[in-house]
Amino acid sequence: MTGAQGQLAFTDEAGRDTTLREYGLDPSLDSPLLPNAAVAGALQNLVRLATELCGVPFGVVNIISADSQHQIGAWGVDRRICSREDSMCAKVFHSRERTVVPDARQDERFTDNPFVTGDIGAVRFYASIPLETESGFVPGTLCVFSEEPRDLTPDQLRILDVLAKQVVELLELQHRTTQLDRAYAELKESNAKLASFAGRVSHDLRIPLTTILGYVELVEDDPLIQSAGSAAKYLERIGASGQRMLAMLEDVLSYSRVGGGIHPAYTRLSDVAWDVARDLGIDHRGILEMEDAAVYADPGQLRTMLQNLLSNAMNYRRPDRDLRIRVSGVSNYHGATVFVADNGKGIAPDDRAKVLEPLVRLRRPGDGAGTGLGLATCSSIAKAHGGELTLSETPGGGTTVIVSFPAGS
Template sequence: MTAEQVWVDMVTDLGDLAAPPTQQLQAVVDLTARICQVPLAQINFFTRTEQRQVAAHGMDPAACALEDSMCHVVRHQQETVVVPDARLDPRFADNPFVTGRLGLIRFYASHPLTTASGLVVGRLCVFDQRPRTLEEIEGSEVGSLGVVADRVMDVLELALRNRELVHALEHGEAMRAELLTSHDRLAAFAGQVSHDLKTPLSSVSLSLELIREQLAGGAGSKEELEWLAGKAGDAAGRMSALVDDVLAFAQVGGSELHQDVDLAEVLDEVLEDVRVRLDGAEVVVGPLPVVCGDRTQLRSLLQNLLTNSLAYRSPDRPLHVEIDGGLVDHRWLLEVRDNGRGIALEDVERVFVPLQRGAHDVPGSGIGLATCRRIVEAHGGRIALHPRAGNGAVARVELPTGRSAADRPA
């Protein structure tokens, strides 16, 4: 961050704290006018384009252009500036607040408002419409402007630190709530995984126990033993697949998402891998964009969406799947449409919860769509599943255009 940006941010933060004027600031500017024996006093902040009066005595706080500001003329002066008659000072003689166009200021004095880090953000000033003699100035407390200016900054910086502390506490509370929610979800997820592992584990245990009994008793043919061993192997395979799915789900979002990925090329690879599972299904591929992201995860996204359509095909008609995408409202839109079983409206969110399936008679771990959502959200996008008019379902994915991908043709 540049020094100018630090200054702008500080002025913005302090100005926000001081507008409208706090009781403390108003009390300070009133006291300043009294001890300096003047009718007018201001606490002024500088922005890039204007001077903002954040508290004033003898007038209502207002703003003016920097080129008209008397305080801005001496913004680099680190000491107290005292001008007995501004008409006689070449720095101010032509100023509109002196000439009569905006005011008739004669006596002027100010001191910089400086943060603890040394940034000058404005000035504390006092003035009058009549000039002052040196004797009058010496008899007042104009020399105390520096002390008062320091107290103004103490008030503002204390308020700034207090606001930062409040924000930190609010952020900490939000993080705590998020952690509690994550803990509850993790506990539910772990419980569901444990439940889903018990079924194939029980099958393995039962098959092995039967094999052990038949071997111990000398009973059972070779075919029976092979059948039991096969049952155990199938159950172990289901457990292994579930563990793999859980691990893949947990790893989503851990890579840097910054390479350009041609979704048409990725989909060609996915179609080659699932060709044996198509079983007569027709997959129509339309235009697909080049997006910015992680190639491996986006491949997993396309594969999960396509295999979900394959898994939920309707027994009443041949499966027809359409996959295409393009730029819509400055975001990439990807759709996978099928004429399968479809999905009930009440299930469109539930199926994105880990280990939740659309139908219990369809094989699978129930992690595919949950993985899709994690992948899409890791890329800054969103995903939804909708019933399709007539029959089937539509999976709709929105992704940000990213860096160079925004300029690539679909």
């Protein structure tokens, strides 16, 4: 064995059982390793096909752990576990090459093996193909055998190679499924922590906000304020914005408690957009143009999305022209598409995918302050509804955000 091959084999052995667990195959089990039901059924069919095409009665898929051989698929024999020391495949699988033995009694590697001598079996013909993954890991073999000496034709050997590759694909499918299961478990744990955090933050923010609203109510009742029309108007706006912020805190807390659940309902786009515009102070400046549509979405989430998009339009305006924002929508039996178009600085095509990632900012000269979470939040809201957010250029310059929402059931 060359130095490189020896090093790779050593690396395999050092973390073999750990790597097998990543494939959803736990060598510590007392019974033969079992992949998920769908993979197990497909493995059984592949092993059967291998035996029939090779004209032999027995076939197995062997997974070789640090000290054992586990048969996870078998045809003609019952699945079993044996020690790695007794395994025929364990003696040859690290070569990463096909092994074909017409009569194992005549091969010095196997003459005293219990599967040949009669202590466990009476194997004569034996052929195995190492199962090598793209990463170079060899979890085991596809093996066919019989109790009579024989050989395989070149066509049968090619077919066996192809079937071994199919076994590897099934093991990779099991690997990806295991990774997804692990990621899902971690996500559930993360969501639980997020719910706890959101609860604490919501509580900490509601107390000073409630105090501010209480003072606003006291001041509004003052006769001097009531006689000053403009001051009363400003206080009314502060109170309305504060109440909406308080409602938003409740929505955030509710959202976190249900693990990111949404509660969609048919909502008028214009109602939500004008509320946001009033909070941002752009409702009476000729900045916003509105075209209404019915959107099947969670009202609180839709409001959060529009608030982020309108804030971005204000933050990234061009200094050489007055800001203009157009909010519009189109709805039909497929669902609704919301458009938020501005005439600001725009986003270059090469940057459009990047700015949808969390905490990514372009940091261009003259840009306002921001965290880089606005567009990422909007994209997440769209995905939570089963929709999608994309970016394009506004004719004449600027950014148009396009958000799709599926129709309600």
